[in-house]
Amino acid sequence: MPLPLYLLAMAVFAMGTSEFMLAGLLQAIASDLDVTVATAGTLTSAFAVGMVIGAPLVAALARNWPRRSSLLGFILTFAAAHAVGAITTSFAILFATRIVAALANAGFLAVALTAAATLVSSNRKGRALAVLLSGTTVATIAGVPGGSVLGTVLGWRATFWAVAALCLPAALGILKGIPAGRDEDEATGRPALRAELGQLTRPRLILVMLLGALVNAATFGSLTFLAPVVTDTAGLGELWISVALVLFGAGSFVGVTVAGRLSDRRPGPVIAVGGPLLLIGWPVLAMLANEPVALFILVFVQGALSFALGSTLITRVLYEAAGAPTMAGSYATAALNVGAAVGPVVAAVTLSTEAGALGPLWTSGLLVAVALLIAFPLLTVITAGRSTEVFR
Numbered sequence: 001m002p003l004p005l006y007l008l009a010m011a012v013f014a015m016g017t018s019e020f021m022l023a024g025l026l027q028a029i030a031s032d033l034d035v036t037v038a039t040a041g042t043l044t045s046a047f048a049v050g051m052v053i054g055a056p057l058v059a060a061l062a063r064n065w066p067r068r069s070s071l072l073g074f075i076l077t078f079a080a081a082h083a084v085g086a087i088t089t090s091f092a093i094l095f096a097t098r099i100v101a102a103l104a105n106a107g108f109l110a111v112a113l114t115a116a117a118t119l120v121s122s123n124r125k126g127r128a129l130a131v132l133l134s135g136t137t138v139a140t141i142a143g144v145p146g147g148s149v150l151g152t153v154l155g156w157r158a159t160f161w162a163v164a165a166l167c168l169p170a171a172l173g174i175l176k177g178i179p180a181g182r183d184e185d186e187a188t189g190r191p192a193l194r195a196e197l198g199q200l201t202r203p204r205l206i207l208v209m210l211l212g213a214l215v216n217a218a219t220f221g222s223l224t225f226l227a228p229v230v231t232d233t234a235g236l237g238e239l240w241i242s243v244a245l246v247l248f249g250a251g252s253f254v255g256v257t258v259a260g261r262l263s264d265r266r267p268g269p270v271i272a273v274g275g276p277l278l279l280i281g282w283p284v285l286a287m288l289a290n291e292p293v294a295l296f297i298l299v300f301v302q303g304a305l306s307f308a309l310g311s312t313l314i315t316r317v318l319y320e321a322a323g324a325p326t327m328a329g330s331y332a333t334a335a336l337n338v339g340a341a342v343g344p345v346v347a348a349v350t351l352s353t354e355a356g357a358l359g360p361l362w363t364s365g366l367l368v369a370v371a372l373l374i375a376f377p378l379l380t381v382i383t384a385g386r387s388t389e390v391f392r
Helices: 003-024 026-033 037-064 067-087 091-118 122-154 156-177 193-201 203-223 226-233 239-262 267-288 292-320 328-350 356-382 387-391
Strands: none
Touching: 003 026, 003 037, 003 067, 003 091, 003 122, 003 156, 003 226, 003 239, 026 037, 026 091, 026 156, 026 226, 037 091, 037 193, 037 328, 067 091, 067 156, 091 328, 122 156, 122 239, 193 203, 193 328, 203 267, 203 292, 203 328, 203 356, 226 239, 226 292, 226 356, 239 267, 239 292, 267 292, 267 356, 292 328, 328 356
């Protein structure tokens, strides 16, 4: 694989780290900027809202932009947003930088997914895309807990600076490895934008987007407020937050890996088995959160189940949006981030109730229950279609 591809993956790693890292930094940010933890949690929603809006909007705009200048502009904007976030003392400005960073992230991914395939021969495109997207998975395992440790030791602002710094090698790789100008064949053999947007009227596409959003809302609702569970409920020190995040990230890697081998041809069993287990896991985690060993085991398990079920549902989004080759990824991204925006907001409300720090865990269970009540009567509809229909 060419070096520029790995540098693009580094940018995706930085962006994935940024999206998830607040789970370990919320308490420090809240204390420093004199806001509540629940208010600080809206930073996660701000990023998600930016991704929801930016994914389809920027994907549509970027269809006709030169790849190198687009990628370079997006990555530098993303880095600048984090630099501003690292120095501001205003929560409102920090909130705004999260939206700007999310828009840049959405634009970068929209272009990078296409650019990655052009860096290799036609028979290696799948491997190239796997390398690019591995940046997100590695972020959940190493970047997020690493950022949490850095934030604990040097302060949350150091984590923002680190994310900005990670973007610089990627920017250099874009300059050196991505050809300037447009490819002559980029716009040929491609449906019109109106036709691609028309796919959003298909009921099955809307259904799987809704289910993916609900499951991701459950995931982010608990992940965003995992730190108080570790420190307040389990009574552990702040460095144990990083341990919990590592375990959640490792679980997500296992879940994505296993589901990736099943979701193309056998999505039904993944949903039918993984869904109920995920539903049971959230309230069990809430009831056993005061036991550190049980807490860490269940965090790993819930990470695996959340990403196994979530990635399977998002794969179905790509199947149902097969008629929108340049926009399908943005639809999947939008579905994921609707959940990432709604989940923390709903979970934050429960922090002021009697449930306290455990409120988000109970909320996640409720969100998964709603998803399963919708999904199970329509399981054969959701899982209809073969992988060969998606990419032909």
